[in-house]
Amino acid sequence: MQQSQLPADFTARLGEMLGERFSTSISLRKHHGRDESIFAPTLPDAVAFPHETAEVVEIVQLCSAFNVPLIPYGAGSSLEGHTLAVNGGLTLNLMQMDGVVGINAEDQTASVQPGVTREALNAVLRDTGLFFPVDPGADASIGGMCSTRASGTNAVRYGTMRENVVNLKVVMANGDVVHTGRRARKSAAGYDLTRLFVGAEGTLGVIVEATVRLHPLPESTTAAVCAFPDINAAVQSVVQIIQLGVPIARCEFIDPVAIQALNLYSKTGLSEQPHLFFEFHGSESGLKEQIALVQEITQDFGAAHFVWSSSPEERSRLWAARHNVYFAALQLRPGARSIVTDVCVPISRLADCVNETLDDLRQFGMVAPVVGHVGDGNFHVQMLIDGDDTTEIHRAEEVNARLVARALAMDGTCTGEHGIGLHKQGFLIDELGEASVNVMRQLKKSLDPRNIMNPGKIFSL
Numbered sequence: 444m445q446q447s448q449l450p451a452d453f454t455a456r457l458g459e460m461l462g463e464r465f466s467t468s469i470s471l472r473k474h475h476g477r478d479e480s481i482f483a484p485t486l487p488d489a490v491a492f493p494h495e496t497a498e499v500v501e502i503v504q505l506c507s508a509f510n511v512p513l514i515p516y517g518a519g520s521s522l523e524g525h526t527l528a529v530n531g532g533l534t535l536n537l538m539q540m541d542g543v544v545g546i547n548a549e550d551q552t553a554s555v556q557p558g559v560t561r562e563a564l565n566a567v568l569r570d571t572g573l574f575f576p577v578d579p580g581a582d583a584s585i586g587g588m589c590s591t592r593a594s595g596t597n598a599v600r601y602g603t604m605r606e607n608v609v610n611l612k613v614v615m616a617n618g619d620v621v622h623t624g625r626r627a628r629k630s631a632a633g634y635d636l637t638r639l640f641v642g643a644e645g646t647l648g649v650i651v652e653a654t655v656r657l658h659p660l661p662e663s664t665t666a667a668v669c670a671f672p673d674i675n676a677a678v679q680s681v682v683q684i685i686q687l688g689v690p691i692a693r694c695e696f697i698d699p700v701a702i703q704a705l706n707l708y709s710k711t712g713l714s715e716q717p718h719l720f721f722e723f724h725g726s727e728s729g730l731k732e733q734i735a736l737v738q739e740i741t742q743d744f745g746a747a748h749f750v751w752s753s754s755p756e757e758r759s760r761l762w763a764a765r766h767n768v769y770f771a772a773l774q775l776r777p778g779a780r781s782i783v784t785d786v787c788v789p790i791s792r793l794a795d796c797v798n799e800t801l802d803d804l805r806q807f808g809m810v811a812p813v814v815g816h817v818g819d820g821n822f823h824v825q826m827l828i829d830g831d832d833t834t835e836i837h838r839a840e841e842v843n844a845r846l847v848a849r850a851l852a853m854d855g856t857c858t859g860e861h862g863i864g865l866h867k868q869g870f871l872i873d874e875l876g877e878a879s880v881n882v883m884r885q886l887k888k889s890l891d892p893r894n895i896m897n898p899g900k901i902f903s904l
Contacts, residue, residue: 454489661879865900
């Protein structure tokens with residue numbers, strides 16, 4: 444097992460500052476040295492748990508002085524190797540910075556520390572009539588969601604983190620603390636620094652506070668599940684629903700393999716056919732119109748077995764099953780590891796992209812559930828492989844490369860919400876070109892000249 448390589452003076456000063464909240468123990472390092480990706484564990488040399496911005500500033504300044512890599516860490520649910528300590532260094536676990544700084548109900552914003560999770564924030568908001576809508580499935584931290592520009596099931600109506608972050612407080616690589624904006628609904632003052640850090644994956648600074656946009660709780664909410672005769676019918680019905688401007692809140696596609704997994708894991712009892720899961724938000728009269736139109740469209744494409752529910756318990760059970768599809772899928776091949784990938788394409792090309800991807804999965808003999816936030820053209824493929832079999836790993840990576848190339852040829856993106864991390868760096872160049880990635884490199888070198896902030900992620904220097 445690799446030993447900690449940090450300078451003695453560095454560890455002594457951090458130990459004096461943080462006490463038991465600084466550790467070089469093997470167990471903690473192992474816990475922080477892997478994620479849900481296929482990459483082999485890479486352990487940090489130590490782990491620190493700050494409680495306040497002043498501590499983060501001091502830690503960052505020490506890392507800069509001793510040239511120690513610093514990896515911000517949240518709930519650890521990333522899928523592309525974002526938090527792996529590829530150069531060793533210090534993992535900064537921000538989950539104990541979990542305070543709600545303030546809720547401004549009149550302005551529909553909340554300011555939180557980075558370790559607050561989305562579920563914890565919504566629990567605090569329960570009596571305000573507001574909620575935070577971005578829902579990536581996992582109970583991710585707000586700081587991590589900002590860093591990966593997270594999205595999820597509600598994005599088709601409420602947008603992603605890009606649209607829902609108002610302002611950030613960030614500790615830069617030299618220890619400076621910057622605010623990227625104010626709580627005003629709009630601004631034309633200078634560069635949009637908020638958008639620079641949303642999606643930067645911890646490579647430019649450490650987010651220590653985020654102000655996020657809140658939304659009114661809908662008057663009524665209804666969920667629906669329906670089965671389709673084939674995948675093309677399901678996807679084409681979504682395309683028509685979106686093109687007609689129906690304001691659905693959620694629209695999730697679940698392929699037959701994923702339905703099989705959900706039936707085994709969550710006892711959903713659904714027919715093993717392609718399904719769509721819907722959710723509608725609005726007034727009671729508005730919902731009736733939306734539901735009638737969606738039912739008419741989907742039935743034109745052969746939808747059957749409609750199940751509607753307005754009760755919170757039934758809706759929670761439905762979406763809990765959907766959010767558990769990652770773990771449910773693992774039961775289809777016990778002992779398997781997952782290579783999970785996602786792309787996003789223009790809605791008009793979604794059916795083609797999904798169908799061609801499924802052809803690839805059949806051709807390569809992959810067990811791979813396909814699910815997606817198809818209301819905004821984003822879908823995920825979870826390839827179950829033997830993590831010790833290099834042939835299977837290479838086969839899955841070839842399917843992934845073909846999927847990304849297909850999405851880019853359709854003017855889509857190599858990742859709708861997972862981010863780049865370690866896994867998709869070559870695809871970023873394919874998508875944007877070397878000149879665009881060089882602009883990112885120049886920003887990185889300007890803001891982090893010693894390359895201590897989560898080095899090795901997004902692109903190589």
